[in-house]
Amino acid sequence: MPRTLRSTPLEDGFRMPGEFEPKAGCWLGWPERPDVWRNGGKNAQGVWVDICAAIAKSEPVTVCASAAQYLNARNRLPDEVRVVEMSTNDSWFRDTGCAFVLNDHGDVRGVDWTFNAYGGLNGGLYFPWDKDDLIAQKMLEMENLDRYRSSLIAEMGGIQCDGEGTLLTTEQCLLNENRNAHRGKAWVEEQLRSYLGVEKIIWLPRGCKFDETDGHIDDLACWVAPGELLLHWTDDTTDPQYEIYQEAYKILSNETDARGRALKIHKIMQPAALEWTAEEATGLDSDTGAHRRVAGTKICASYINYYMGNTVVVVPEFDDPMDKPAQALLKRLLPDHQIIGIENAREILLGGGNIACITQPQYAGQKR
């Protein structure tokens, strides 16, 4: 049986599930590179430990660490977390890990998009990215699961699926000239349909400001249930994100999903603006291949960028008055989940992402 299939998930009856569907596990990398993670990664590693412990309450967690960091990762992480060796360029498993797709007979396979570190040589965030483009393949081989490989340059952080045929994304990311602009929108849509088994694609023009990924949807909006979205929000008309939220709201309020439902939109109020401190910036190695961040660099902070497990939702906290209201809203929308706040999530933001960005859910097979 070939490991890499020549067919597509759509042809084979596979679909991308929604984040609220049952998981068999969760995959993360291990932050290490000292030009992305300040203080040799030690601050971020501490937060990783908290996040892994929180997710492990809900489903099995696997952390992929480099040979150099294997023992440190193994020793810091809780016993119940599985640690395996894997070389990477950085630790954004939502974007570099495989997207697990399901059929109706209990089978699980993986979709492996082409990865270019968020824009390759045209605005990408690090060089090289060869090892990150192999992560999905290595995960699937370790798990003995079949793989689909697409030449679409994409990251799952830029794509939100409802599991029932609808996909939400941004033109700023997938149609960026540093991703797939040259292939054309029709080709991109055909790839999304073929590899994620979706029927309807809702395009927003752009994602949040200060998001370094070229507008990943996962800082702006996400599905909490079929037909229901969370949208990041502010009522402050002077806020740099204000227009973006308004624009997204207008489009989404006038849309229906693949099943023809109007979308119910829950606004979640954003935290105050953040930026790099001088002390933080001095903790970085510089000019070694990663996007340069200096004191005063604006940071994109979003409550949307959480991890939803089977029984927990692991949510970033920013020491902000809006932390608790955000968690209260999530608890209202997901009453059966334990909402776990992560205090030092700022450390992940300094690396350029957030909790959703570093986690890849492995969905459980389903028989229908």
Added chain:
Amino acid sequence: MPRTLRSTPLEDGFRMPGEFEPKAGCWLGWPERPDVWRNGGKNAQGVWVDICAAIAKSEPVTVCASAAQYLNARNRLPDEVRVVEMSTNDSWFRDTGCAFVLNDHGDVRGVDWTFNAYGGLNGGLYFPWDKDDLIAQKMLEMENLDRYRSSLIAEMGGIQCDGEGTLLTTEQCLLNENRNAHRGKAWVEEQLRSYLGVEKIIWLPRGCKFDETDGHIDDLACWVAPGELLLHWTDDTTDPQYEIYQEAYKILSNETDARGRALKIHKIMQPAALEWTAEEATGLDSDTGAHRRVAGTKICASYINYYMGNTVVVVPEFDDPMDKPAQALLKRLLPDHQIIGIENAREILLGGGNIACITQPQYAGQKR
């Protein structure tokens, strides 16, 4: 549930199976270091591919390759072989991999001996060996299997179990002052009993000459079935191995196994003596941490050092007149197995071992 158990296999009802028992898979490393494997490992890698392809006919094969060699290993090996990343010091998985033990309820666990590269700083074969001592732990963690860790310095190449309570080994290896001499024979026996679930230990004084491991049993004798042994042999009284074979034969002919059976001994005739050529020796990096091998270095070549799969026996060939008689004997003793000869096995010998040394069988769970 703890990953590393504080109890022992004996206490928990686990035992080491015989090599003829059903396997769920086979694990190998990937040869790479240029001071052990001539010509940058390329010759050995070619043989590895042949061996993996042969074993894959019988059970699933996993090859552990370093980050640097991952793509090369993946591309050279057949599709059906699983390749995962793992850092190692060298590629002797019989000795560094975990020994899989079984209970009667279908469970599989692993025994992780302490490893010191065949003698540590007192005659060991390479330095450092820190990564090799982690291989067993990493294998078990990848497979989500529980682990027993013993402070006995041992390699499974130095130990042969019949799966029915009998263990065959050599004093030269386990009681060597560079292994466990200081702990005493009684302590060593207690460790073997506790961690492999055996009742009777048969000690031979020494293994074959020119075996660099300090007399591993797996070049001299092995179980083909409970109560039946293969013993390497020559009738040439001037041969440097002659006395060793005679000595082993005398001991084994007067022994019984744990069940009280007299041992049936099948003599398998050895190939002609081998040694390093000058051309081979020039293919090595020198003085970089590995035991030094030069033109004229004697090589230990044994037909005993094969891999027994569920349906195949993978046997070294040395371009020697005794190759075919050895295979004919194996076919007679194991008529249901396909005997597969590996033509360039000499390349593994140059690294210091043979087919058994590079393979670690993963036994299938058994319900009794």
